[in-house]
Amino acid sequence: MDQLADNALMLGVKNGELYKMGLLFDRYQQPLFGYLFHQTGHRVESEDLLQTVFYLMLAKRHTFSPEGEFRAWMYQIARNALINSAKKSNRMIYKAEFSDEAHLADNSLERNIEVNEDRVQLDAAIARLPDDQREVLILSKYQEIPYKEIAQILNTTEGNVKVKVYRAIQELKKMHKKR
Amino acid sequence: MEDIELEIKILDYLQERLSAAERFELEKLLKTSPAFAQQFAEVKQAWEGLDLRKAPKVSADSKTNFQAMLRTFEMQQEHQSLISRILAIFRYKPKYNWAYAIALLCIGALGASIFFRPVSNNVIGDNATSEMQNKILMTLNSDKTIERIKAVSYVRDKKNVNDNIINALLTTLDNDPNENVRLVTLDALFKLADNAKVREGLVNSISHQHTELMQVALADAMLKLQEKRSVNPLKTLLKKQDADDDLVKKQLEQTVQKLESI
Numbered sequence: 257m258d259q260l261a262d263n264a265l266m267l268g269v270k271n272g273e274l275y276k277m278g279l280l281f282d283r284y285q286q287p288l289f290g291y292l293f294h295q296t297g298h299r300v301e302s303e304d305l306l307q308t309v310f311y312l313m314l315a316k317r318h319t320f321s322p323e324g325e326f327r328a329w330m331y332q333i334a335r336n337a338l339i340n341s342a343k344k345s346n347r348m349i350y351k352a353e354f355s356d357e358a359h360l361a362d363n364s365l366e367r368n369i370e371v372n373e374d375r376v377q378l379d380a381a382i383a384r385l386p387d388d389q390r391e392v393l394i395l396s397k398y399q400e401i402p403y404k405e406i407a408q409i410l411n412t413t414e415g416n417v418k419v420k421v422y423r424a425i426q427e428l429k430k431m432h433k434k435r
Numbered sequence: 436m437e438d439i440e441l442e443i444k445i446l447d448y449l450q451e452r453l454s455a456a457e458r459f460e461l462e463k464l465l466k467t468s469p470a471f472a473q474q475f476a477e478v479k480q481a482w483e484g485l486d487l488r489k490a491p492k493v494s495a496d497s498k499t500n501f502q503a504m505l506r507t508f509e510m511q512q513e514h515q516s517l518i519s520r521i522l523a524i525f526r527y528k529p530k531y532n533w534a535y536a537i538a539l540l541c542i543g544a545l546g547a548s549i550f551f552r553p554v555s556n557n558v559i560g561d562n563a564t565s566e567m568q569n570k571i572l573m574t575l576n577s578d579k580t581i582e583r584i585k586a587v588s589y590v591r592d593k594k595n596v597n598d599n600i601i602n603a604l605l606t607t608l609d610n611d612p613n614e615n616v617r618l619v620t621l622d623a624l625f626k627l628a629d630n631a632k633v634r635e636g637l638v639n640s641i642s643h644q645h646t647e648l649m650q651v652a653l654a655d656a657m658l659k660l661q662e663k664r665s666v667n668p669l670k671t672l673l674k675k676q677d678a679d680d681d682l683v684k685k686q687l688e689q690t691v692q693k694l695e696s697i
């Protein structure tokens with residue numbers, strides 16, 4: 257992604273050119289939905305949260321600083337939206353309700369059952385991870401965000417992010433060893 | 436190299452984030468160290484195993500929902516912008532309504548002192564010449580805004596005015612096309628509020644005001660005069676308020692509440 261272009265678009269939004277948020281939506285709806293989906297494990301809720309995050313970006317556009325990185329700012333807003341949503345419904349962020357047919361490959365029944373079993377195990381392993389480890393894993397693996405930027409999003413150090421990724425990987429390794 | 440550092444390096448390798456030199460070093464270690472090769476395989480399995488959990492595609496409705504949200508947001512912003520412009524005036528109401536009116540009156544008074552002959556005993560009416568009265572009434576009907584303001588300014592300085600002038604001022608308050616003239620007129624009539632006819636006229640004028648500025652200015656005047664008769668017309672005004680005009684509505688509601696509690 258062209259960070260400069262993102263910042264320029266968001267700066268336009270901040271200065272009243274609200275339509276430019278549409279371009280950012282086109283660019284980030286899928287990655288952001290992916291982040292929300294991996295965090296919640298729930299498709300419908302993630303779709304709702306996606307709209308909430310873009311609404312919040314519009315409402316909080318005055319807090320955007322062009323010196324910072326748009327993506328980091330966006331994920332910070334998404335994170336807060338997730339936390340607030342979980343607080344409101346008085347539950348953990350991660351609900352582990354993965355049941356999307358999208359994950360079932362167009363293979364044989366046996367293969368699908370096997371894949372499904374693997375996924376159930378993976379879900380269980382992900383669900384066992386502490387929230388902070390799950391979060392860095394999602395940002396690093398699925399969002400492909402560098403550690404330095406993850407640190408910025410989470411307001412922590414790059415070293416701390418690496419430690420969390422490392423610990424999360426150790427848990428997943430344990431899961432694979434048990435199989 | 437510590438375990439954590441090594442595994443992060445493996446992850447960087449898997450995500451193609453290593454430089455050519457680092458990649459070469461890691462691949463060399465893979466070939467020469469079976470222990471590292473085992474560690475590499477385990478990390479790779481854990482990392483790539485996560486691919487099973489790739490997120491589905493966002494629904495086709497997502498963009499439509501976003502566009503609807505954006506349109507709603509834009510409309511809200513436009514509305515709030517209008518409200519804040521009105522409130523920017525109201526926020527400085529003590530300064531604006533009266534100070535601005537005073538500023539206009541000063542201009543008017545200066546003009547009036549030239550235009551009208553001074554009346555020695557501060558009274559227009561019984562003691563004023565009919566010629567002067569006619570001149571004021573005629574000027575209140577002038578096409579020029581500044582002339583009408585001059586006439587109101589002249590009257591404003593007088594302690595007593597006769598019914599003809601009061602009627603003319605009340606007509607100006609209700610019907611003048613210029614909001615500034617109506618605002619200055621309100622100020623002039625407010626000073627004459629000891630007169631029962633004026634108070635009654637001010638109450639009746641509430642239903643004639645169509646701009647939010649004048650509605651709120653009149654409500655404010657009613658509160659200062661503690662004029663309870665204004666409660667009903669203010670309530671009628673409230674019913675006519677656009678539901679979206681929350682801030683103006685709130686101000687009127689507060690005025691009604693305060694007047695009812697007197």
